[in-house]
Amino acid sequence: MNDTISPPLPSEAELLKAPESDYMSPRQLAFFRHRLQQEMNALLEAAHATTTHLQENVATPDPADRASVEEEHTLELRVRDRERKLLRKIEEALGRIDDGSYGWCEETGEPIGIGRLLARPTATLSLEAQERREKLKKMHGG
Known part of the structure; x- marks a missing residue:
């Protein structure tokens, strides 16, 4: 087991005032990897919540209510589609961190x-x- 403790991630302020020679240093890459992974986790949680919500599929006899529910579902699906595209961009960014081209x-x-x-x-x-x-x-x- 590795007992080394990694240094804390830099803050945004530290990143902004860092010298140019620090650009895309291991600490900066760790900061962005962490930020991208947090964003990915939030998107995945939101997608799961939407899936659960859409599966609840409340049958409603009133046509106006039904139309409202369908409109809400359409909007949720549109948002999820945008988030799915963002997830792909996040995965690509994490790949660039791994291959050294990020930033x-x-x-x-x-x-x-x-x-x-x-x-x-x-x-x-x-x-x-x-x-x-x-x-x-x-x-x-x-």
Whole structure:
């Protein structure tokens, strides 16, 4: 059994004021792995709650009530679909932590930046590359 105690994860403030030489250090990667895993667990719990709720399937004779329940279920399923896509992005981000590419722009190879990763831990592009991509999309009607 390994008796070594890992150092506490850095805070967001510590990450933001860390020198550039610390970028994607083992402690920073541990912070983002922890954050991504927490987000994944929350999504999985929400998905389980939705599944349970949808299985309750209350039969209601009133057409207005039935329509309301169906609308609620449709909305829940739409939210779950978005969450399912986010889960896939989280799994991909965890894979990038494992392969050493996390935190680096997939387009330019430049650092994505701590601030951007704190706001969107699944980001794969630097802000500049993301903005370029969105401009191109608009120009091409996407």
